Each structure stands twice: as C-alpha cells, then as structure tokens.
Amino acid sequence: MEEKIYLRLKKKIAVNPNHLLKLSDIAYITGNISGLSRLNELEIYQITDKDKNVSVIDGFLLLKQLIHAYPAITFELIGPNQIIVEIKKQTKKVNIIVLTAIWLLLCVGSAMAIMNFHYDVSMEQVQQSLAYLLTGERVNKPLLIQIPYSFGLGLGMVLFFNHIFKKRFNEEPSPLEVEMFNYQQDLDNYLIYHENVITKRDD
Template sequence: MISNNELFLQAEPKVNIKSNKEIRVEDLVSVFSSDDKFQNKIKKLVIGKTEKEDKNKVIPMIYIIKKIKEVKEDIDIVAFGSPEILIEIENEKKEIKVLKFLKITLVSLILFLGAGIAIINFHVDVDMEKSLGIISYVVVGERDVEPIYLKIPYSLGLGVGMVTFFNRVLKKKKNKQPSPLELEMHSYENSIDDYIIDITKHNEKEN
C-alpha cells in the first residue's frame, strides 16, 4: 500500500514547451501520490522558465527531486524514466503555409531526382539491359536488345516493391509492424536528442 509520504515521478525523455513560459513539474513528469492535495501542489511547482533566446534546455531528474525536497524534506521520492529531460522550446513564430509548402516540394523533388539517378546508375553498373536480354532469350528463345515486355513489368514491380517495403499501401493497424524507414527515423531522432542533450549540458556548464 502506498503511504502519504511517498511520491512517484515518471519522466519523459523529451517535452515541448513554449518560450517565455514557466516550467512546472507537471510539464516534465507525471506525478502520483495518495495525497491528492500534495500531488496537485507538486504538479504546479515552478522549477524554471523558458527564455525567448533559448532553443533547448536540459533538466536533470535530480534537480526536480531537489526542488520537491525544498517543499517537503521528509518525502520519499521514487523516480522512473529518463534521468535527463530534454525541453524543446517552441517559439511563437508561425511559418507561412506557402513557404512551408515550397520547402516540402523542393525537398521532395531533390529526393525524387536523387533516387532516380541512384537507380539509373545501379542499372548501368550491372548492365540491366543485357540481363533482361538474356532473360528474354531464355524465356522466348529470341535475342531482343530492348525487351519492352520485360522492361514495363520490371519498372512497375520496382515501384510497387519499394512502396510495399516501406509499408505505405496497406491500411494502418494498431499493432502493425513498423517499416524500416520508421525504425531508421526513430533511431535518428534518438541520436539527435542525445546529441542535443550533450551539447546543451556543455553550453550550460560554460555559462
């Protein structure tokens, strides 16, 4: 049974908070105590503020515990989750929709052209035309330099295969397996977060 002298904290690795806003305990961690009054008091406890010039902030869990202990020294705190919480500070600046659309279009175009060039270079390296010609000879017994009846299904299959590989055709399910792209993006975001935490901590020590 949980006593009134126990407080449980569950930290998230990353949170978003607007600039020029007080940072409260409830913004960073989930709080639970059998004493509802004390729980609400801790949730509203201010432990800092986001400045307009800040881009990121790192709040160690030990700092949150220290602030809570200042309110009630004899409280037993049980903490779960990340030992350091990364705060991404959101500025009030709103990006123009047209500009955002142009950026997305430009990036999509560059990726499309880059992928196309990569596929073309791969086919030149392995001499795909010759390979399809050999397949044509094996299947129909005739040497066709440009077997269109093989090139068309091959091209369609290449596109369908890539889309299927990245799980973008089938309907989304609650327990669906993540695509390789989603796994790679998740790993990339975690690496970026770790890097930002290290850099932010280093800058805070220098200041």
C-alpha cells in the same frame, strides 16, 4: 506511514516560448499523500529567451528543488533522469518554389541512382537474355519484361517503405522510420549531455 512520492520524468515535451513549467508538465507523479493536486501545480522552471530552442531539466536538480519545498516528504525518481523541453517557434510558410526545387532534385537524383545501378549490372543484357530464355527469340527491347519490371520496381519501393502518401499498410515500421528513430535517439542523447546544467558545470 512514511509520506512518499514517486516521479517519472517525461522523455520530451514541447512548450510555447516563456512558458512556466509546472511539475505536472514534466513528470507523472503518484504517492500516498493527499495533496497530489497541489504538488502538480508546483512551479519548476520559467522558460526564457536564453533557452533558445531547447532546454534540459535534470532529475537531480528537480529532486533538490522538491526536497527544499517539501522536506517532510520522501521523493523517489524512477525512469528517465532528464527531460528535454523543446521551445516551439513560429513556423514559416512553406515556399512553393523551394519545395518544388527540392522535390525535383530528389526525383532526378533517385532516377539517376537507379539508372546508374542498372547500367553497372548490365540490366539491359540481363533482360534480353531472360527474354531469350523464355521466348527463344532475341529482341533488343524486351518490353514484356521491362514494363512489368518497371512497375514491380515502383511497387517494391512502396512495400519496402510501407507507405503510400500517409497510408500505412501494417504496423511494422519501415527501415526509414527505424533510421529516423535511431537518429532522434542519438540527437536526444547529445542534447541531454550538452544542454544539461550539471554537465556544463562539470566541464
């Protein structure tokens, strides 16, 4: 029977600086040979300072290295053709002053956006007209409508983003999570193309 190994590269991993990557770190492997555990320990790539924040390992170069090490075994790559290796860096301590400034900036900016929207659509006049239709009286400040509307606006934002702090209401992703996922996909594709050794060599 032909000895055959199937490999599926992991899409992305995070490692410490100067980490020695082994085959088990970057791929799932299976096959009909007895020495799978030894194959898992095969050294693939040494992370160095030249890699900076990210490195991309191409499946074609990996197969070339495996065939050179085990010429009698047939290797077949399934799934992704590249793996992104993120090099962990020391995280800096959060600066409370900067965090507070960013929070205030976002809070004020969001409030201004909501107020400008309400001004553009004449929300005050709409609420006054709605109060007149419901009560038959004209009032300048229809608080019976404005107060529930304010609470409803905040509740609607919470339901829209499907989060309150770290609490999730259901398994459905929020629009923000979908956009972040799409952004991460685009970023990964960019890294795969521009950090790939084969692509750099072709350019």
